[in-house]
Amino acid sequence: MCLAIPARIIDIDKQMATVDVGGVTRQASVVLLPEAGLGDYVLMHAGFAISLVDEKEALETIRLFQQLLDGMPGDDSGSAL
């Protein structure tokens, strides 16, 4: 339905930002996400930032995965992030 990728804002000038995805950069509009600022991770869809990536929530989700992994008997293959 909609491909959106976490991208980091590395430059911002009013409604246009430069975003970076793993070494690939492009211009992205932040007109749909006025709260976006320099250094933020945003979800980019078709050249527009559509949502902030919530770091706290992301870490919480990962913590749950890790808990599940730690709870596995006899499995110590889990690695911390």
Added chain:
Amino acid sequence: MPLPYLDEFRQEAHVRVLMEQLDEHAARLSKPVRIMEVCGTHTMAISRHGIRQALPKNLRLISGPGCPVCVTANTDIDAFIEMALMPEVIVATFGDMLRVPGTRMGLAEARSQGARVQVVYSTLDALRIARDNPDSTVVFFGIGFETTAPTVAAAILEASETGLDNFMVMSAHKVVPPALAALCGTPELAVDAFLCPGHVTAIIGPGAYEPVARDFGIPCVIAGFEPADILQSLSMLCDQVAEGRAEVELQYTRGVRPDGNPAARSMIEKIFEPGDAEWRGLGIIPGSGLAIREEFAAHDAARHFEVDVSYSREPKGCLCGAILTGQKIPRDCPLFGKSCSPDHPVGPCMVSSEGTCAAYYQYEI
């Protein structure tokens, strides 16, 4: 180079343990459960990571109507192609649409007949093409759902504010909640739970699915797109079914705010108004489309160009409608594997490389 917020959700150890968790949770189900992944991007991710093949035996995933390519009706595709064939027109489109067949031809074929077709990544690129070609009219094919519609609305607004009169949009945009409600109202719907689209929800907010859960008693989980997200979401859906609950739950907490994205929604409302829309396979669903408002008529290709698509019709014999509602499987279709194949797709479910028919085709022919 790491890709933050993607790689963490693909870690093998996490994915494996979430798979085991899913096996345990699915074991608590008293009967087989059919889960519809509403969104085409979920379909792609499920296929790419081999999730369908790894599922517990009593879970089945059904691909829903959330692939913009798949549900765009032939009348819209034909109209866009008619515009593409006009000498003064450059059409701009997302790459997804290029291979989709219309009644007489697809865009790729129109291009080989001389149509100027430009594939773009973003409406920002389409605006630039319009600026660079002042003597031509650039028509952008507005497809997609609430995630994509605001990006197209923003382009129309910019064209309007900067006097870029040669930029137009043909809107075939659709919105998800009315379609889900229509789907739920189908008596033959054979779906027990919905895996809901994370990025549409980033715009419309989780509340949009409340009627589905409340009125139709179908559990909903809003999911992210990485394998860990999808597996966790499937476990959550199993729990709801096993416990007899039907709620809207959010797995994709890092990408979706409780109120969605109000700025994006008001951008949609500023430019578009609700209208009826024809969905391939599902028919006309009232209030499920987005038409360009009168105020922005100057940028509305449908108003500007008179095209005759009375010849337009849906492919005969195609069962995609029944497949999209989970009532039929591709094998039931008389065209499947015969006149309809990935090289020559007839119906929408074969068009998208990961549509239900295309996925079946790979395994069964």
Added chain:
Amino acid sequence: MTQELVAQLFGKALSNPILDRMDDAASLDIEGRIAFTVDSHVVSPIFFPGGDIGRLSMTGTINDLAMVGARPLYITAGFIIEEGFLLEELVRIVASMRDAADEAGVQVVAGDTKVVERGAADGVFITTSGVGSIPDGVRISGSNARPGDIIIVSGTIGDHGATILSKREGMDFEVELQSDCAPLGRLVEEMLAASSGIHVLRDPTRGGVAATLNEIAVSSGVDVEIEEEKIPYRGEVRAACELLGLDPLVLANEGKLVAFVAENDAAIVLETMRASRYGADAAVIGRVAEVESSRPRVYARTLLGSRRILSMPTGEQLPRIC
């Protein structure tokens, strides 16, 4: 730009004793079995990071010869040039053909140019044909893969395809990426010297590794199974593919090969490849199995441990939003 001018330019830049004779045809001394091939090159943009149409037209044909185990020797080149194409760009293109020829140790022994009306071509098209000699005892073919063979790729996948895509009109991506465009004749020579157990060689150009593996599976009547985690990618290629919704396995490569090698020889072939500048990132990515269902298939093992079918890509690779 006149035809004569162009002919002069080529004659000078690509000069060698055979070409300099300016006979109607080159006369060549070649021993044993020969490999003979032709390829037409059309690329947009004509100049791209890591190469241009000139280098590409040489490496493409050199690599086709190398993929049957031949030592590439002689190349002919035909140019279709659109009227108005800049002479200085042509000079650059021919210079990079010369560089590629020197790098690969081949000679351009005949050429032809036609200038056509504006609009009848897009800049410049180059068709090259090539001849190479196949050493005694070397039998390499796409139909020679056998169950148990180990599959090795010579380096990172998708560099060329991602580079070209990022430079296409309407895309507007900035990325520090270069096409991998390179002649592989010397790498193959070294591999053949190290092992007599090389069954298949193929350069995964259009359609990428996915197309190549499917072609070989069908030609040889075998199943192919690769492990996704083992495929080498540059980070930027991976990122570009995530952004554009593309599978790097379908992106074109112009300086990579896929080798199917007898299991016992896999280690020595891998070591030989890694010692070459053209194979430094070589990696084992999978193996060959007996056909298990109704027809030969290519499977990719995912991080879930399940298998997906890697199908033959259809049509051009386009960015998608869904």
